[in-house]
Amino acid sequence: MKDKGKKMNKRKMNLLLITIDALRLDHLSIMGYEKKTTPYLDKLARKGFFFRQVISNGPCTPPSFSSIFTSTYPFHQGGYSPLPENKTTLAEVLQSRGYITVAIHSTPLLSRFYGYDRGFDIFYDAMLTNSDSTIKNSLLSKFMTKGSLLNNIMNFFQSIKIPKKFQYYFQVAFYTKFIGRKEYYENAKILLHKAFVWLKKYNMGENRQKKPYFLWVHLMEPHDPYFPYKRFLKKIKADKLTLKEIKYIREHPEYMEILREYKMTDKLLNLYDAEIRYADAKIRRFFKKLNRKNRNWLKNTLTVITADHGEEFYERGAYGHNAQLHDEILRVPLIFISNELKKLKKIKQKDIKNIIDMRDLAPTILKLLGLPPEPSFTGKSFADLIYYDQEIQDDPIHKGVFSETFHKEGITRFSNLHDPSIKRIISYRTSKWKYIINEETMNEELYDLENDPEEKINVIKEYPKLNRIFRNKIVMHLKEKEISERNLKDLTEKKKITQAIRRIKI
Ligand SMILES: [Zn+2]
Numbered sequence: 359m360k361d362k363g364k365k366m367n368k369r370k371m372n373l374l375l376i377t378i379d380a381l382r383l384d385h386l387s388i389m390g391y392e393k394k395t396t397p398y399l400d401k402l403a404r405k406g407f408f409f410r411q412v413i414s415n416g417p418c419t420p421p422s423f424s425s426i427f428t429s430t431y432p433f434h435q436g437g438y439s440p441l442p443e444n445k446t447t448l449a450e451v452l453q454s455r456g457y458i459t460v461a462i463h464s465t466p467l468l469s470r471f472y473g474y475d476r477g478f479d480i481f482y483d484a485m486l487t488n489s490d491s492t493i494k495n496s497l498l499s500k501f502m503t504k505g506s507l508l509n510n511i512m513n514f515f516q517s518i519k520i521p522k523k524f525q526y527y528f529q530v531a532f533y534t535k536f537i538g539r540k541e542y543y544e545n546a547k548i549l550l551h552k553a554f555v556w557l558k559k560y561n562m563g564e565n566r567q568k569k570p571y572f573l574w575v576h577l578m579e580p581h582d583p584y585f586p587y588k589r590f591l592k593k594i595k596a597d598k599l600t601l602k603e604i605k606y607i608r609e610h611p612e613y614m615e616i617l618r619e620y621k622m623t624d625k626l627l628n629l630y631d632a633e634i635r636y637a638d639a640k641i642r643r644f645f646k647k648l649n650r651k652n653r654n655w656l657k658n659t660l661t662v663i664t665a666d667h668g669e670e671f672y673e674r675g676a677y678g679h680n681a682q683l684h685d686e687i688l689r690v691p692l693i694f695i696s697n698e699l700k701k702l703k704k705i706k707q708k709d710i711k712n713i714i715d716m717r718d719l720a721p722t723i724l725k726l727l728g729l730p731p732e733p734s735f736t737g738k739s740f741a742d743l744i745y746y747d748q749e750i751q752d753d754p755i756h757k758g759v760f761s762e763t764f765h766k767e768g769i770t771r772f773s774n775l776h777d778p779s780i781k782r783i784i785s786y787r788t789s790k791w792k793y794i795i796n797e798e799t800m801n802e803e804l805y806d807l808e809n810d811p812e813e814k815i816n817v818i819k820e821y822p823k824l825n826r827i828f829r830n831k832i833v834m835h836l837k838e839k840e841i842s843e844r845n846l847k848d849l850t851e852k853k854k855i856t857q858a859i860r861r862i863k864i
Pocket residue numbers: 379380418419420666667
């Protein structure tokens with residue numbers, strides 16, 4: 359008995375991380391949304407722990423993911439795109455602690471060209487194919503990362519003043535013809551099937567007993583272009599679209615840009631919500647397969663489901679997710695679920711309303727997996743919110759989250775290295791206040807989220823003292839960036855040494 363117990367303790371927990379691109383929090387049905395978009399995610403949220411006030415550290419994929427994976431602010435320690443070498447990723451940490459690490463996605467911005475393959479034993483990003491020559495492989499890898507060529511290309515795409523519809527064609531052509539991807543992105547069905555195939559191999563193979571795994575799957579629905587299948591449009595009762603449009607959309611992803619041009623918000627919402635329902639259905643199917651009685655493959659697994667940012671629907675005169683830092687873009691869902699957590703749930707609160715910084719995700723995951731903290735992570739574990747019952751009130755002024763991105767005229771950019779006219783926009787959000795400062799216009803905004811959750815009335819002039827406090831917070835935040843940059847060389851050296859030590863240990 360004693361031996362058995364010892365053996366069980368020794369077995370590390372697996373981690374399954376599912377991230378969903380551009381899923382805004384208030385479009386989950388559990389949040390009271392009018393359409394039935396997420397029946398399965400709602401169920402998981404009820405079974406596990408659901409966090410209702412999670413703030414993304416950036417309004418789009420690159421800054422947000424750099425914080426999710428490295429537990430640092432996007433601007434700190436060398437920026438966010440490509441992922442700087444000195445920033446340690448969650449995958450690197452788990453790999454060094456004996457995990458098999460696997461990534462499955464098809465998002466160019468999270469590809470090997472942006473450094474997201476670091477720490478993964480198996481990295482599928484749908485870039486390049488097996489049949490590509492090693493010369494093409496190495497040439498592309500060198501060119502794309504060196505001098506941030508890809509950033510410049512992406513910045514160029516963002517800056518050209520042509521109809522969005524054509525920008526879409528450009529991007530598709532760039533990825534499919536030049537880089538060698540089959541499609542603009544692979545859908546959730548394909549990606550989750552790949553994940554299932556890998557899990558099957560893992561659970562049937564000998565590795566199961568030896569090493570735990572970290573499997574990350576990133577889904578591109580409901581990211582634009584929205585071109586959902588007819589059956590999911592029906593499921594959410596997409597009554598704003600004509601039958602002709604419903605038939606047409608699947609074959610014409612660019613159609614949504616025309617709808618944007620004509621500001622057909624209701625129709626766009628139908629398309630976006632149907633894509634959410636599709637992702638929800640595919641996740642349901644995936645979990646059903648894993649949880650079959652004879653399998654029970656998630657038994658010793660911590661599952662985390664979240665999103666990188668939200669999406670706007672003309673609330674402030676734009677569509678998509680550009681450089682604005684309001685809640686429709688910053689608030690994302692977060693669900694934790696595992697057998698152990700389910701046991702805790704019997705006596706604990708269900709929904710957690712405390713403000714959560716995405717930088718805190720990786721430290722929390724380490725804690726829940728029973729692993730020691732990673733010193734380079736700057737976030738703090740919020741596992742206590744799960745373990746302890748007592749409600750903690752967030753300080754409405756001093757407990758806040760910074761969100762930030764580079765941009766030019768409101769369009770997000772990847773870095774400001776080659777263009778000084780690319781500026782920063784930064785927000786500081788607490789449970790009660792949202793302060794935003796735009797370096798390009800020097801415009802300051804302040805919203806009282808308690809009385810004005812939609813952030814419609816800028817009250818900056820009414821609260822000069824708060825204005826000073828929050829502006830000072832941003833100044834300090836940027837000072838920290840300078841300090842972190844000064845130490846950058848040290849950090850890179852330190853990382854090299856730690857990695858060398860880890861290699862010796864293995
Ligand atoms: Zn994204």
